[in-house]
Amino acid sequence: MRGLARLLSAVLVVLVAACSGKDGGKEIKVAVSPASPPNLYEENGQTKGLDLDIFEGYCKARGCTLKITAYDWQGMLGAVVSKQADVAFSGISITDQRKQVMDFSKPYMENTWNLVSLTSRNIRFDDLAEMKKYSIGYPRGMAYTDFIQKELEPKGIYQVSQVKMYPSYNEVLADLQNGNLDLAFLDGTVASVYRKKLPIQDSYVFTGFDRFGFAFPKGSPLRDDFDHYLNDELGQQGLQAIIDKWMN
Known part of the structure; x- marks a missing residue:
C-alpha cells in the first residue's frame, strides 16, 4: 500500500508540474456555452458563473491560466471531443452517451x-x-x-x-x-x-x-488531477459554499 501511495503521489506531482511551468503557468483551453446561468453566462461583457468559480480555484492552486472560447452548446461538446479544448463546463449533464466520447470529472452538482x-x-x-x-x-x-x-x-x-x-x-x-x-x-x-x-x-x-460534471477529452490526465482537487483540496464543504453562493 505504501508503494502505491508513493506512486499516486508521484503521479500527482507530475500532473501539477505539467500545469505550472516557469513561463508563468500552462494555458488551459476552455470551451463554454455562456447561456446557462448560474453555472456559466455572460454579463456586461464578462464570463462568470458557478462552474468558472470552481475551475478558477483549481487553476489558482496549479498556477494555470485559462483561455476561454465561447461556442453554442453542440460546438462546446464538439471542441472537447476533437481535443480543441482541454475542458468544457457550462452545467454539462453526465450521460452514458457522452461518456463514450469524452471523460467526466466526479459529479459536482445534482x-x-x-x-x-x-x-x-x-x-x-x-x-x-x-x-x-x-x-x-x-x-x-x-x-x-x-x-x-x-x-x-x-x-x-x-x-x-x-x-x-x-x-x-x-x-x-x-x-x-x-x-x-x-x-x-x-x-x-x-x-x-x-x-x-x-x-x-x-x-x-x-x-x-x-448530475453535472466537467468534461475532458478521452484519456485526459487533467481530469485526474482536477478530481484530486475537487475531492482532496476543495472538498465537499468548499464545493458546497460555491454552489450556495450562486444558487441562493
Whole structure:
C-alpha cells in the first residue's frame, strides 16, 4: 500500500508540474456555452458563473491560466471531443452517451430537468401523456434528446422529431415569450435564474437522475488531477459554499 501511495503521489506531482511551468503557468483551453446561468453566462461583457468559480480555484492552486472560447452548446461538446479544448463546463449533464466520447470529472452538482411555460398560459400536468399536446424546444446537443429517445419515444409519449432545436437557451426563451413555443426544456439551475426574470412557471419537473460534471477529452490526465482537487483540496464543504453562493 505504501508503494502505491508513493506512486499516486508521484503521479500527482507530475500532473501539477505539467500545469505550472516557469513561463508563468500552462494555458488551459476552455470551451463554454455562456447561456446557462448560474453555472456559466455572460454579463456586461464578462464570463462568470458557478462552474468558472470552481475551475478558477483549481487553476489558482496549479498556477494555470485559462483561455476561454465561447461556442453554442453542440460546438462546446464538439471542441472537447476533437481535443480543441482541454475542458468544457457550462452545467454539462453526465450521460452514458457522452461518456463514450469524452471523460467526466466526479459529479459536482445534482440537477433537475424542468419543462416550463409562460405563467399566462398556466400549463401544468402530472401525466406525461399530456406532453404530446404541446410544442417543446431546447438547445441542440442537450442530454434531453437521449432521454426522450430512450424513455419517452418507446412509450409513445414524445418524439425527438417533434422538438424544436435552437443554438442556446436564449433563443428558446425568446420563442417561448413570443408565443412560438408552448414549453421550454431547461435545466433546473437555469430555470431557477430565469424564473426571477421572466413570467415562467414549471409545468413538469423530472428529478432524481441528472448530475453535472466537467468534461475532458478521452484519456485526459487533467481530469485526474482536477478530481484530486475537487475531492482532496476543495472538498465537499468548499464545493458546497460555491454552489450556495450562486444558487441562493
